[in-house]
Amino acid sequence: MHFERKCEMMEICIAISIIFVSACIHGIAGFGFSLFSAPLLCLIFPIKIVVPTMVVMSIFVNLFVFVRLKEKPDMKSIVTILIPGVLVTPIGAYALKMADERLLKAMVGIFVLVSAFALLFGFKIKLKNKNLSYVLTGVLSGLLNGSISVSGPPVILLLRNEDKDKMEFRTSLTSYFLILKMITMMLFVFSGQLDWQIIKLILFLIPGLFIGVIIGVKIGNNINEAIFKKATNILLIAMGAIFLMKI
Numbered sequence: 001m002h003f004e005r006k007c008e009m010m011e012i013c014i015a016i017s018i019i020f021v022s023a024c025i026h027g028i029a030g031f032g033f034s035l036f037s038a039p040l041l042c043l044i045f046p047i048k049i050v051v052p053t054m055v056v057m058s059i060f061v062n063l064f065v066f067v068r069l070k071e072k073p074d075m076k077s078i079v080t081i082l083i084p085g086v087l088v089t090p091i092g093a094y095a096l097k098m099a100d101e102r103l104l105k106a107m108v109g110i111f112v113l114v115s116a117f118a119l120l121f122g123f124k125i126k127l128k129n130k131n132l133s134y135v136l137t138g139v140l141s142g143l144l145n146g147s148i149s150v151s152g153p154p155v156i157l158l159l160r161n162e163d164k165d166k167m168e169f170r171t172s173l174t175s176y177f178l179i180l181k182m183i184t185m186m187l188f189v190f191s192g193q194l195d196w197q198i199i200k201l202i203l204f205l206i207p208g209l210f211i212g213v214i215i216g217v218k219i220g221n222n223i224n225e226a227i228f229k230k231a232t233n234i235l236l237i238a239m240g241a242i243f244l245m246k247i
Contacts, residue, residue: 011044015201016208023061023209027068027216028223029232030170031152031177033061035239045201052188052198055181057205061213062178068217071167073175077134081155082179084138085145092146106244108144108153113240115157120233124161133158151180156236166228170220 022037034054041050118124127133137158145151155176159169188194220228 012201012204015041015044016205019057019205020208020212023212024216024219025235026061027065027213027218028220029228029235030065030173030220031156031232032235032239034058035150035152035242039242049198049201052194053201053205055184055188056194056198056202057209058177058181059185060206061209062174062181064210064213065170065217066174066178068213069167069171069174069221071171073171074168075175078172078175078179080131080134081138081141081158081176084135085142085151085180086183088139088142089146092143108150109240109242109244111240112153112157112236113244116233116236116240119157119160119236120230124163127162145180145184152177153236153239156232160229160232160236163229166220166223166225169232 018037018040022033025036026033034057037057038050038054041053045053137154140154141151144153152173155173159172164172185194223231
């Protein structure tokens with residue numbers, strides 16, 4: 001019993017460290033929290049615990065980043081992406097039943113890698129119709145959200161392609177993820193997937209999250225604009241690599 005308790009506390013300490021580092025990355029870049037923490041937490045806890053935990057923790061991390069940034073987001077653009085994203089999410093869930101999940105992840109990984117390397121070397125696509133581009137981004141984000149529970153890559157790539165400054169980039173992403181995750185959490189609540197075991201784990205992890213976000217946001221606010229853009233491109237490359245590694 002004592003050995004089991006010791007192992008459990010060790011797992012919690014490792015999980016807090018993972019959350020701290022992931023929250024710090026998210027505070028700096030405005031994305032990356034679930035991407036980096038979820039695969040590592042799945043090595044410690046069952047996926048049925050990790051997924052709802054990540055949804056709730058993502059709300060906390062995005063809410064905290066949003067408050068700390070103190071800049072008004074472009075809500076018109078966010079809503080233009082969000083509405084089709086939410087509407088198309090159920091179609092993405094259905095698509096997962098029809099398609100191979102490994103194939104979907106491979107396609108997303110290759111798409112993100114190619115796009116990230118293109119942005120890193122200065123290649124950008126000129127968008128003639130901004131509203132249409134935002135709607136299509138929302139559709140793609142919703143399809144990925146429903147199929148493989150990852151909504152970020154299309155939105156991140158769109159904002160990087162538009163060369164948003166670091167504050168606008170982080171505020172827009174944070175607002176989008178915050179609203180989307182709140183909607184997702186409601187679905188988990190109604191489906192009964194948030195139980196006491198998950199809530200208890202969240203309470204253990206929250207201190208690491210808040211400390212990581214505070215440090216990350218402070219670094220992100222003071223980092224040079226050019227370095228910030230290169231860093232986000234490198235994170236995108238890491239994101240694509242992680243997708244391919246998870247196949």
